Amino acid sequence: MFYEAQVGQPKGYEDYAYRGKFKTGADGRYWFLSRKPVDYPVPTDGPVGLILNGTGRHSWRPAHLHYLIYKDGYQTIQTEMFNSDSQYLDSDAVFGVKESLVIPYVKVDDAARAKEYGFEGPFYEGLFDFVMKDDASVKDAEAVYSERASMSSS
Numbered sequence: 001m002f003y004e005a006q007v008g009q010p011k012g013y014e015d016y017a018y019r020g021k022f023k024t025g026a027d028g029r030y031w032f033l034s035r036k037p038v039d040y041p042v043p044t045d046g047p048v049g050l051i052l053n054g055t056g057r058h059s060w061r062p063a064h065l066h067y068l069i070y071k072d073g074y075q076t077i078q079t080e081m082f083n084s085d086s087q088y089l090d091s092d093a094v095f096g097v098k099e100s101l102v103i104p105y106v107k108v109d110d111a112a113r114a115k116e117y118g119f120e121g122p123f124y125e126g127l128f129d130f131v132m133k134d135d136a137s138v139k140d141a142e143a144v145y146s147e148r149a150s151m152s153s154s
């Protein structure tokens with residue numbers, strides 16, 4: 001699987017394939033359905049490729065999901081959560097893995113839960129709680145990130 005910037009938009013997507021914007025519930029809880037991430041190679045046709053080739057490193061990134069979490073009054077979190085079953089956790093091409101960012105995806109074979117989520121058959125579940133730190137100086141966080149998002153889509 002690749003980012004749309006690498007291969008263009010997948011069929012059925014007008015923009016921002018495999019991305020989403022979500023709000024937590026009033027209690028701060030969140031959940032979403034997604035495809036289970038897979039390992040992928042970074043492009044090697046530019047300067048990154050020269051560095052990787054020059055240092056004898058491969059171009060693979062371990063499977064992950066990116067997160068940008070913000071709320072007024074709290075420090076923004078920008079991070080990645082890595083699949084514990086990736087074969088590239090110890091050799092990420094961009095050195096992004098920390099043990100605290102690795103989560104297991106547990107296979108769930110529960111027809112009632114699958115139906116509750118709107119599909120059939122077994123699925124994988126990855127659980128992670130983010131904890132935000134207070135920072136009273138953060139104001140209008142949504143406006144800041146909405147502006148950045150609109151700038152990157154033009």
Ligand SMILES: [Fe+2]
Pocket residue numbers: 064066
């Ligand atoms: Fe990524």
